[in-house]
Amino acid sequence: MTSIMLHEIGEAGDAVARQLGHNVERLAELGAWMRALDPPLVATIARGSSDCCALYLKYLVEIASGIPCASIGPSIATLYRTPMRLGGCVSVAISQSGRSPDIVDMQRAARRGGALAVALVNDVASPLAEEAEVLLPLCAGAEHSVAATKSMVAGLVAGASLVAAWREDQQLADALSGLPDVLRGQTAAPPTEMLEQLANARSAFVLGRGATLAIAAEAALKLKETCAIHAEAYSAAEVLHGPAEVVDSGFPVIAFLPSDAARQGMLPTLAMLADAGATVIAIEAGGTDDAHRLATAKVEATLLEPVVMIHRFYRLTEALALRLGRDPDRPRNLRKVTETI
Structure with a gap:
């Protein structure tokens, strides 16, 4: 399909x-x-x-x-x-x-x-x-x-x-x-091993810091609407202030890792979550894909990294929805235009 x-x-x-x-x-x-x-x-x-x-x-x-x-x-x-x-x-x-x-x-x-x-x-x-x-x-x-x-x-x-x-x-x-x-060059499908790690998840954290916090929020929204996974977005600076208590063995943590000044502050947090049992998946520029890493194309301005990161992540959510037997185009309880008053 x-x-x-x-x-x-x-x-x-x-x-x-x-x-x-x-x-x-x-x-x-x-x-x-x-x-x-x-x-x-x-x-x-x-x-x-x-x-x-x-x-x-x-x-x-x-x-x-x-x-x-x-x-x-x-x-x-x-x-x-x-x-x-x-x-x-x-x-x-x-x-x-x-x-x-x-x-x-x-x-x-x-x-x-x-x-x-x-x-x-x-x-x-x-x-x-x-x-x-x-x-x-x-x-x-x-x-x-x-x-x-x-x-x-x-x-x-x-x-x-x-x-x-x-x-x-x-x-x-x-x-x-x-x-x-x-x-246009970001056409690779996500790793099968990554899809299998996420296929049994009912909840997940999506983390960012600085400008990648915005796409963490968007990624969590997409996991909800296409895959029915209860994903919550947090700043990596905030996730240890309470939310980390729900992390246990195999709990998915998806992290949008920027190349700018926010990166170094995120790494110790991810290590602590991994020590608590989390399955950490990093989305970052350059390198190659594996079960725990989704590689994105590099751009000349770090402030544009969130754009290419979320574009690559969309491929992951679409493939995961299909893996779960869901139609990513037609969520059950949503429609294209929401007319709130």
């Missing part, structure tokens, strides 16, 4: 290439606008996988600029009707469909509160896209599997492109230009 999910994972490189080509002028204008505005805060608006994109954007903004970036709960606008005070700030709404009423309402509230309203949206005919002051289309194309993959990768790239344009980061921009070919 060839799933739609697998096909769409394979389209991610082309989607990123389309987006980078389409948004050149928009990004230049937005970057200049944001430098002139010099916002004291960047606020994000999203749910689901898009909120994982927002968390990735948070780390990029804060690492690159030192400016706080925080998520605003859409219920502030839809349920509590609290006026926003965002004068001089930037709001970034991220959505695949652009049609969830709470996300649209929160963007309106942010704009009324004085924020420059930027939207990263796949459907450019959606209400969210039409009402944004600045639109960065994701250009992922139609996505039919309920489990979002190529649109999620496109959302991560749009956030990184925004930061590169705003901060005039040429290294990040150059690395982004080479990303489509990197993603």
Whole structure:
């Protein structure tokens, strides 16, 4: 069986290439606008996988600029009707469909509160896209599997492109230009031994640190929705503060290991979890696959490692879902567009 999910994972490189080509002028204008505005805060608006994109954007903004970036709960606008005070700030709404009423309402509230309203949206005919002051289309194309993959990768790239344009980061921009070919080259299936280790799991931890915490959250979500595995995401700096007590023999711990300053702090934590009996699977750049290691392609900017890591991880979740006899395209209790109010 060839799933739609697998096909769409394979389209991610082309989607990123389309987006980078389409948004050149928009990004230049937005970057200049944001430098002139010099916002004291960047606020994000999203749910689901898009909120994982927002968390990735948070780390990029804060690492690159030192400016706080925080998520605003859409219920502030839809349920509590609290006026926003965002004068001089930037709001970034991220959505695949652009049609969830709470996300649209929160963007309106942010704009009324004085924020420059930027939207990263796949459907450019959606209400969210039409009402944004600045639109960065994701250009992922139609996505039919309920489990979002190529649109999620496109959302991560749009956030990184925004930061590169705003901060005039040429290294990040150059690395982004080479990303489509990197993603196109990631076609290897995950190791069979790794699938067998995970096949009997009912629960798992997914760990990250820094920017990889965002994709740890997305990976845990994907394990839930495609494989019905109760996976929880934690920062490697937090997992020993209580959650580690549930670890016993064979308990899966999937770790997104970056190459940057966050790496060295993660290694002792993983060793302690292994000593407690955990089966540790590391996802990291370079090297070769084995039962405990999923190797990803290398990129020139470490801040883009989460993009290639989650792209490779999607192959693992798709294959694991099939190994478990599940349809990764059609989870039992989910649908493609979630319309929360």
